[in-house]
Amino acid sequence: MALEVLGFDMNRKPLIHPYIPNSVPATKDEMLKEIGVRNTEQLYAEMIPERLRLKRSMNLPEALQSELDLRRHVEGILSKNKTCREYLNFLGAGCWQHFVPAVCDEIAGRAEFLTAYAGLGYSDLGKYQSFFEFQSMIGELIGMEVVGVPTYDWGSAAGHAIRMASRMTGRKEVLASRTTSPSRLSIIKNFCQPTAMPSHIDVGIVDYDRKTGMVNLEDLKRKISSRTAAVYFENPSYLGTIEAQSPEICKIAHENGAEAVVGIDPISLGILAPPSDYRADIVCGEVQPLGIHMHCGGGLSGFLACRDELRYVGEHPSFLISITDTEREGEYGFGQAKYDRTSFMVRENAKDWAGTTTGLWSIVSAVYMALMGPKGMKEVGEATIRKSHYAARRISQIKGLKVCFSTFFKEFVVNFDGTGKKVSKVNKSLLKYGIFGGKDISEEYAELGQSALYCVTEIHRAEDIERLADALAKMVRK
Amino acid sequence: MTDQVKLRRYQAPVWTEPIIMEMGREGERGIIPPPVEEKIRKAVDEAESYVPAGMRRKEPPRLPELSQPHVLRHYLRLSQQTLGMDLNIDLGEGTCTMKYSPRVNEELVKQIADVHPLQHEDTIQGILEILYKFAKVFLKEISGLDEFSFQPGGGADGVYTNACVIRKYHESNNELQQRNEIITTIFSHPCDAATPATAGFKIITLYPDGETGLPELEALKAAVSKRTAGMMITNPEDTGIFNPQIDEMTKIIHEVGGLCAYDQANANALLGITRAKEAGFDMCFFNLHKTFSSPHGSEGPACAAIGVVEKLAKFLPVPIVTSDGTKYHLDYERPYSIGKTRDFYGNVQAVLRSYAWSMCMGAEGLRETAEVSTINQSYLDKKLLAIKGVTRPFKFRRVDQARYSVDKMKKDTGIGTDDVARRMVDFGVTNYQTSHHPWVIPEPFTPEPCETYSKADIDYWAAIIEQVSKEAYTNPELIKKSPHNSTIAKMRETAFDDPEKWAMTWRAYLRKRKQK
Numbered sequence: 003m004a005l006e007v008l009g010f011d012m013n014r015k016p017l018i019h020p021y022i023p024n025s026v027p028a029t030k031d032e033m034l035k036e037i038g039v040r041n042t043e044q045l046y047a048e049m050i051p052e053r054l055r056l057k058r059s060m061n062l063p064e065a066l067q068s069e070l071d072l073r074r075h076v077e078g079i080l081s082k083n084k085t086c087r088e089y090l091n092f093l094g095a096g097c098w099q100h101f102v103p104a105v106c107d108e109i110a111g112r113a114e115f116l117t118a119y120a121g122l123g124y125s126d127l128g129k130y131q132s133f134f135e136f137q138s139m140i141g142e143l144i145g146m147e148v149v150g151v152p153t154y155d156w157g158s159a160a161g162h163a164i165r166m167a168s169r170m171t172g173r174k175e176v177l178a179s180r181t182t183s184p185s186r187l188s189i190i191k192n193f194c195q196p197t198a199m200p201s202h203i204d205v206g207i208v209d210y211d212r213k214t215g216m217v218n219l220e221d222l223k224r225k226i227s228s229r230t231a232a233v234y235f236e237n238p239s240y241l242g243t244i245e246a247q248s249p250e251i252c253k254i255a256h257e258n259g260a261e262a263v264v265g266i267d268p269i270s271l272g273i274l275a276p277p278s279d280y281r282a283d284i285v286c287g288e289v290q291p292l293g294i295h296m297h298c299g300g301g302l303s304g305f306l307a308c309r310d311e312l313r314y315v316g317e318h319p320s321f322l323i324s325i326t327d328t329e330r331e332g333e334y335g336f337g338q339a340k341y342d343r344t345s346f347m348v349r350e351n352a353k354d355w356a357g358t359t360t361g362l363w364s365i366v367s368a369v370y371m372a373l374m375g376p377k378g379m380k381e382v383g384e385a386t387i388r389k390s391h392y393a394a395r396r397i398s399q400i401k402g403l404k405v406c407f408s409t410f411f412k413e414f415v416v417n418f419d420g421t422g423k424k425v426s427k428v429n430k431s432l433l434k435y436g437i438f439g440g441k442d443i444s445e446e447y448a449e450l451g452q453s454a455l456y457c458v459t460e461i462h463r464a465e466d467i468e469r470l471a472d473a474l475a476k477m478v479r480k
Numbered sequence: 481m482t483d484q485v486k487l488r489r490y491q492a493p494v495w496t497e498p499i500i501m502e503m504g505r506e507g508e509r510g511i512i513p514p515p516v517e518e519k520i521r522k523a524v525d526e527a528e529s530y531v532p533a534g535m536r537r538k539e540p541p542r543l544p545e546l547s548q549p550h551v552l553r554h555y556l557r558l559s560q561q562t563l564g565m566d567l568n569i570d571l572g573e574g575t576c577t578m579k580y581s582p583r584v585n586e587e588l589v590k591q592i593a594d595v596h597p598l599q600h601e602d603t604i605q606g607i608l609e610i611l612y613k614f615a616k617v618f619l620k621e622i623s624g625l626d627e628f629s630f631q632p633g634g635g636a637d638g639v640y641t642n643a644c645v646i647r648k649y650h651e652s653n654n655e656l657q658q659r660n661e662i663i664t665t666i667f668s669h670p671c672d673a674a675t676p677a678t679a680g681f682k683i684i685t686l687y688p689d690g691e692t693g694l695p696e697l698e699a700l701k702a703a704v705s706k707r708t709a710g711m712m713i714t715n716p717e718d719t720g721i722f723n724p725q726i727d728e729m730t731k732i733i734h735e736v737g738g739l740c741a742y743d744q745a746n747a748n749a750l751l752g753i754t755r756a757k758e759a760g761f762d763m764c765f766f767n768l769h770k771t772f773s774s775p776h777g778s779e780g781p782a783c784a785a786i787g788v789v790e791k792l793a794k795f796l797p798v799p800i801v802t803s804d805g806t807k808y809h810l811d812y813e814r815p816y817s818i819g820k821t822r823d824f825y826g827n828v829q830a831v832l833r834s835y836a837w838s839m840c841m842g843a844e845g846l847r848e849t850a851e852v853s854t855i856n857q858s859y860l861d862k863k864l865l866a867i868k869g870v871t872r873p874f875k876f877r878r879v880d881q882a883r884y885s886v887d888k889m890k891k892d893t894g895i896g897t898d899d900v901a902r903r904m905v906d907f908g909v910t911n912y913q914t915s916h917h918p919w920v921i922p923e924p925f926t927p928e929p930c931e932t933y934s935k936a937d938i939d940y941w942a943a944i945i946e947q948v949s950k951e952a953y954t955n956p957e958l959i960k961k962s963p964h965n966s967t968i969a970k971m972r973e974t975a976f977d978d979p980e981k982w983a984m985t986w987r988a989y990l991r992k993r994k995q996k
Contacts, residue, residue, distance in 0.1 A: 014844075017844050017845060017848050019841070019845055019848060021579075021580050021582060021773075021840070021841075021931070021932070022845075022848055022849065022852050022931045022932070023932075023933070023934035023935075023937075024852045024855065024856065024931070024933075024934055024935055025848055025852060025931075029934075029935050030852070030855060032935065033855050033856075033859045033935055034855060036859060036862060037855070037858045037859055037862060039858075042851040042854065042855060045854050045855070045858055045877065046753060046854065048876075048877045049722045049724075049854075049876065049877050049878075049879055050722055050724065050753065050754050050879075051724045053727070053758075054724075054726070054727060054754045054758050054759055055753065055754055055758075056752060056753060056754060056755055056758070059752070059843050059844070059847070060621050060622065060752045060843040060846065060847070061621055061843070062617065062618060062621055062838075062842055062843040062846070063617065063839065063842065064842060065839065065840060065841055065842025065843075065844065065845055066839050066840055066842075067840060067842075067845075069584050069840075072584065072836060072839060072840050073584055073587070073588070075839065076588050076610075076832075076835070076836050076839070077588070077591070079606045079609050079610060080588065080591045080592065080606040080607075080610075080832075081606065082605040082606035082609065083591075083592065083595055083603060083604050083605065083606040083607055084595075084599065084603035084604075085591075085592075085593075085594045085595050086594045086595065086596055086599075087594050089599075089603070091596055091599075093596045093598045093599065095598060096823050096824070097596060097597055097598070097823070097824065099594070099596065101513060101514060103510075103511045105510075105511075105548060105551060105552050105555075108552065109552075109555045109556075109559065111586065112555075112556070112559040112564075113564050113566040113567070114559040114560065114562040114563070114564040114566070114567065115559050115562055115564065115777070115778050116564065116566075116581070116586075116775045116777055116778075117564035117565035117566045117567075117581055117775050117776060117777075118562050118563065118564040118565065118776065118777075118778045118910075119565065119570075119573055119576050119578060119776035119778070119779060119910075120573055120576060120776075120779065120913065121562075121563060121573070121910040121911055122901070122902075122911050123968070123971060124902055124905040124911060124963050124966040124967070124968065125492075125562075125563040125568075125905045125909070125910045125911055125966070126561075126562045126563060126778075126910070127558075127561045127562070127966075127967040127968055128497075128557070128558030128559055128560065128561035128562035128967075129558075129562045129778045131497070131499070131558050131561070132555070132558050132778075134499070134984075134985075134986075135499060135500045135501070135986075137984050137985050138499070138500075138501055138985040138986035138987070139500075139501075139543055139544075140985075141984075141985035141986070141987055141988075142541040142542045142543055142985075142986075142987065143541045143543070146985075147984070147985050147987055147988040147991070148984045148985065148988070149984060149985055150984070151779070152780075154632075154633030154634065154637055154780075154822050155633065155822055155823050156823070157820070157822065157823050158633070158637075158821075158822060165678070183823075185820050185823045185824075186823065188819035188820040189819075189820050189821060189822065189823070191819060192644050192679075192818060192819060192820070192821055193678070195647075195679065195680040196647065196648075196651050196656060196680075198651060198656035198657045199647075199656070199660065199679075199680030200660070200680070201680050202680065244531060244532060244535055245535075246532035246534060246535055248534075248535065249534060271537065271541065272537065272540075272541070273527055273528075273531055273536065273537055274531060274535055274536070274537055275534070275535050275536060275537050275538070276537065276541070279538070280534075295593035295594060296593070296594060296595060296596050296597070297589075297592060297593055297595070297827070297828065297829045298592050298595040298596070298597045298604065298607055298824070298825065298828045298829075299597035299823060299824025299825050299826070299828065300592075300781060300826070300827040300828045300829040300830070302633075302822070302823055302824070303781070310979075310984070310988050312979050315979070315982075322982075322984050323984065324975060324976050324982040324983055324984055325499075325975075325983050325986075325989050326971055326972055326973065326974075326975040326976065326981075327971075327972050327975075328968045328969040328970060328971050328972065329969045329970045329971075329972065330968065330969035332496070333496065333968050333969060334499065334968070335968050335971035335972070336971075337971060337973060337976050338976060339975075339976045339977070339982040339984060340976070340977060340982070341976070341977075342977075345636070345670045345671060345673070345674030345675075346670055346916050346917060347917045348917070349670045349673035349674055349677075349683070349685070349917075350673040350674055350676075350677035350683035350685075351677075352670075352674045352677075354674070354678045355636050355640065355670075355671055355674035355675050355678055356636075357634050357635060357636030357637070357671055358634040358635055358636070358769070358776070358779050358780045358782045359633060359634055359779060359780045359781075359782070360633065360777075360779075360780040360781045360782075361777055361778035361779030361780050362777035362778050362779075362780065362781060363780075363781060365555075365778060368500070368555075369551060369555050371543055372500050372510060372543070372544055372546060372551045372554070372555075373510030373511040373546075373548065373551050374510065374511060374513070374543065375504075375508075375509060375510060375543050375544060375545040375546065376540035376541050376542070376543050376545065377509060377540075377545070378509065378510065378511055378512075378513055379540075379541060379543065380537075380540060381512075381513045382513040383527065384516070384527035385513055385514060385515065385516050387527045387530050387531070388516050388520060388521070388524050388525075388526075388527050388530070389516065389520060391524050391525075391530055392520045392523055392524045395523065395524065409530070409532060410530075429600065430600070433600055433602070433603070438596065438598075438599055438600070438603075441598050460513050460514045461514060463514075463517060464517045464519040464520050467520075
């Protein structure tokens with residue numbers, strides 16, 4: 003009687019589920035007998051007070067246990083999406099459409115990597131070696147000696163980087179460029195805490211030059227002080243601009259005893275200078291361009307790197323995989339370096355926290371970097387910058403359209419003020435042509451008027467750009 | 481026990497694979513990126529001219545140069561040297577819920593691979609529908625809470641985001657300055673202490689009563705005050721013990737004006753049994769890569785689904801998926817929101833898989849998941865406690881997992897839990913999870929035999945532990961020198977804490993090796 007009250011129907015038909023081997027009643031009975039109880043309800047009754055029990059069955063949709071039924075059902079829902087395979091895509095703004103080699107997909111789907119988790123180097127050596135290779139190849143691209151396992155995304159890497167700098171310097175202010183991605187800035191602000199918290203870090207914004215889109219050095223000099231823990235800027239910035247003054251920004255930071263923290267899109271580094279060249283101290287960025295599908299934003303994965311000095315390493319929050327040797331000659335092993343920094347060791351006294359992030363994407367991006375090599379990285383950088391400049395030129399030929407800044411890598415700002423049209427309207431119309439127009443940034447950067455952030459990468463062909471230009475031209479004429 | 485179970489001979493793949501940085505030959509290539517067509521080449525200048533002089537790369541990055549088959553071969557070999565859950569009885573990784581990730585879901589995920597998150601709402605109605613329904617149909621019913629976000633990128637990120645919500649709530653009441661303490665327990669996951677600390681809170685940790693393993697209500701009453709911002713706690717804790725006074729604890733927190741956040745990383749055996757709502761929680765989170773079958777992916781991408789009661793909904797990260805009955809929308813107009821803790825909408829592929837898994841389960845299947853998990857736990861418990869040198873502190877029956885100790889084995893033989901973990905790999909299983917630190921229970925280990933594992937699997941896994949116990953008592957040297965059948969021999973671990981020796985990149989390794 004009491005058992006039925008607790009949602010336990012003694013007469014229910016057994017459910018034998020393909021994912022649950024012990025759902026076979028005879029097996030369960032055998033095990034219950036071994037345990038020494040009559041039924042599962044007796045087990046739960048020992049553990050969970052009746053007042054906390056859900057006294058009914060859950061009210062959920064009917065199960066689709068047939069795999070084909072399930073597949074049809076979910077595919078039916080997903081068919082309401084359009085993808086960037088069907089539409090021509092010019093959206094970027096933090097998640098970018100680049101070419102993904104088939105070998106990346108093959109390794110991403112390997113059951114061993116896909117379903118491994120926290121096993122140590124003896125059961126999961128290949129996972130750790132892949133992490134080490136990810137760290138090593140990112141290290142080559144950016145010119146840094148310490149790279150950790152990946153973070154959730156660029157924004158969280160930037161947040162950790164700024165907190166590292168604050169702990170290192172004992173200072174409570176960061177100056178971030180206004181051309182930082184607004185969502186990343188929101189993530190950073192959460193990391194820096196509200197003013198009411200005693201350990202709050204003040205986030206000051208450094209303006210940009212309206213003509214070039216680059217950091218306004220005068221504003222930086224005006225705002226920086228002995229309170230400043232870090233100067234944070236992005237390269238290329240959210241607005242797509244290459245920060246030509248990177249060495250000066252780092253110099254200004256250093257002259258004031260602050261750490262120079264830069265956020266990077268690593269696919270640019272076949273042609274752009276590594277941050278070590280301009281003396282950045284802490285480097286973060288986004289891994290997704292390196293062989294990872296966009297997955298509606300689920301492809302993001304950040305990296306966080308620093309100098310190989312104890313004062314940096316000691317403040318790095320993530321797992322850091324170090325190479326070592328074994329008791330067998332000529333064999334490599336891998337394990338956690340300076341583990342006593344992490345929350346798994348010292349809980350609230352840790353450097354921020356460590357945990358499950360985006361391991362699989364770091365393996366996939368390692369495959370990508372190994373496939374590309376130095377030549378591939380150079381070529382993808384060259385193809386991207388030439389194609390984006392071609393697109394910008396084509397677009398600026400259209401009456402009423404203006405490209406705002408001239409020094410950019412793969413993204414550029416297109417201003418629509420001369421057309422008298424709103425970007426949101428233009429983008430809605432572009433959909434009819436099977437085109438995803440650039441991201442509407444007119445609210446994020448009101449001072450730029452009705453503007454959109456267009457992204458052109460190595461995947462775009464001349465005919466794609468013509469198609470966009472034609473559609474834009476038609477719309478402007480309307 | 482080993483009378484019935486015959487342990488198989490096992491040998492892990494050994495490829496002695498070099499580091500990729502040592503491989504290949506100058507000039508080899510793995511892939512050709514898309515070319516720049518003649519039309520574009522003619523119209524624009526060389527790439528270099530678009531890069532400011534000081535920002536041009538002078539030296540090419542020292543990436544390896546390999547042909548495509550060799551890159552594939554290398555990473556296939558590394559995959560073979562990784563013992564994923566699919567290949568073994570991976571029930572030793574407690575708190576991780578190493579359950580089967582159905583393959584059909586991987587096929588479904590491919591269909592959103594090339595979707596951009598900023599596409600117009602009209603073109604991602606399918607994804608928005610899944611996000612909406614998994615929240616409002618499934619998680620709402622499973623937890624009893626009202627509004628959800630999938631933005632956090634992992635379990636700890638979920639706890640962190642909940643800490644940010646608690647912060648925002650008190651800030652909106654102008655009480656944040658005063659309320660800066662979060663209470664947790666030592667057997668709650670370390671992220672329940674570390675992430676609210678990162679969010680700026682002071683952490684108060686309750687330790688268990690020596691008899692029951694549970695925090696005492698009196699200790700909680702003594703810890704709360706007008707400084708209490710909230711409580712962040714697991715239940716069952718990582719010991720597998722369900723705290724039967726949990727509703728009294730949430731009441732004590734509420735009485736002083738704090739919020740209660742439920743870390744449901746250990747929810748697998750509670751689906752359809754008991755919920756966050758009835759225990760009095762204001763917030764909760766589920767690991768979709770654990771309880772809801774999304775693959776663990778060598779430590780992610782993962783997803784924490786965070787849920788809150790109505791009064792906290794306005795603080796959730798932006799955007800929230802809403803529905804007007806005909807269409808789904810992304811709502812950014814939420815002035816009280818904490819903003820963002822991860823870009824875009826989170827790992828939506830994990831939500832898609834969880835939706836598919838839950839649809840395949842239904843209410844009855846979810847309940848079966850819970851019941852079989854708890855049967856498996858009690859069954860394994862019986863097997864393990866029969867093994868010499870294995871003990872389990874605290875009397876309560878465990879829900880989904882249990883924290884055992886080989887302290888007796890260590891005292892008897894010198895073989896401790898790290899040794900057992902290393903040796904068990906020789907039998908073709910992933911090493912078990914010992915415990916996060918500090919080890920309150922000495923020489924701990926924490927298996928979690930979730931519903932994926934058969935009776936025979938559990939028998940086999942227990943037989944491995946029994947075999948290692950026998951070896952400990954008869955031939956401890958064998959264990960000390962292990963592993964023997966793994967990919968590599970025992971590692972020299974001194975490098976890991978020595979700044980002169982550790983190397984997180986190949987370039988650091990080369991420099992330090994030269995200096996030696």
